[in-house]
């Protein structure tokens with residue numbers, strides 16, 4: 001079984017380092033001429049799959065916008081994930097789960113288990129019950145050739161109040177984000193020894209300015225895929241990625257939802273917009 005990190009590296013090399021989001025906001029459904037109901041949701045998601053599959057490295061459905069329609073919306077999410085699988089395009093389900101270890105095992109089975117209808121290639125997880133509480137998801141992902149992206153430095157302005165907080169530890173001061181980086185680095189050691197990108201990624205927003213250097217974090221040493229939301233609607237540009245990530249830039253997977261989706265509902269226009277953003281990020285990384 002090929003590990004997630006290796007599959008992601010190949011997809012990024014082939015298509016460029018962009019993850020296109022599927023975020024069916026009520027306003028976007030309206031802008032696409034669709035009703036804000038389950039039928040509108042299903043049409044929106046299927047047009048996104050048609051446009052993005054085989055075009056970008058990864059697609060990231062935002063679970064919240066499917067869950068808001070209850071079980072019928074979750075059924076659309078299951079179909080969206082199945083369609084992406086069928087098309088051979090990687091899916092990162094943005095679901096930000098985190099709980100005590102025993103419950104985390106349930107979430108792991110729900111999103112990373114081979115027989116689950118909601119399985120994705122990777123999921124986002126929240127480490128704020130302690131990095132170790134994520135172990136069931138980390139273990140099942142590794143076993144199944146899947147991945148996880150742990151929230152480290154999120155793109156929203158409120159995130160810093162928690163993630164930059166630090167305490168005195170054995171080796172000096174350690175920030176909350178620093179403890180996440182340490183955990184992820186340790187989990188990717190074996191992959192690094194084999195010369196491949198790890199399967200335990202981090203979410204580090206493209207909007208966070210100088211936080212990585214301010215907190216003294218070494219993201220490159222983590223050997224982790226770095227999912228970078230915030231490009232487009234939240235104000236970050238492809239050029240901002242260089243200042244935020246520095247030496248870790250080759251591991252960055254830029255993520256954009258509303259900016260790309262605003263090119264819809266025409267599938268060709270949507271595909272073209274995703275291609276343009278992916279090419280822009282690839283050119284910036286190569287320059």
Ligand SMILES: O=c1ccn([C@@H]2O[C@H](COP(=O)(O)O)[C@@H](O)[C@H]2O)c(=O)[nH]1
Nearest residue numbers: 062154155156205229233234256257258
């Ligand atoms: O730190 C984070 C983590 C996740 N997100 C998610 O990414 C998309 C961003 O959408 P845009 O329309 O490109 O702003 C959305 O699903 C967020 O929940 C994030 O923005 N920041």
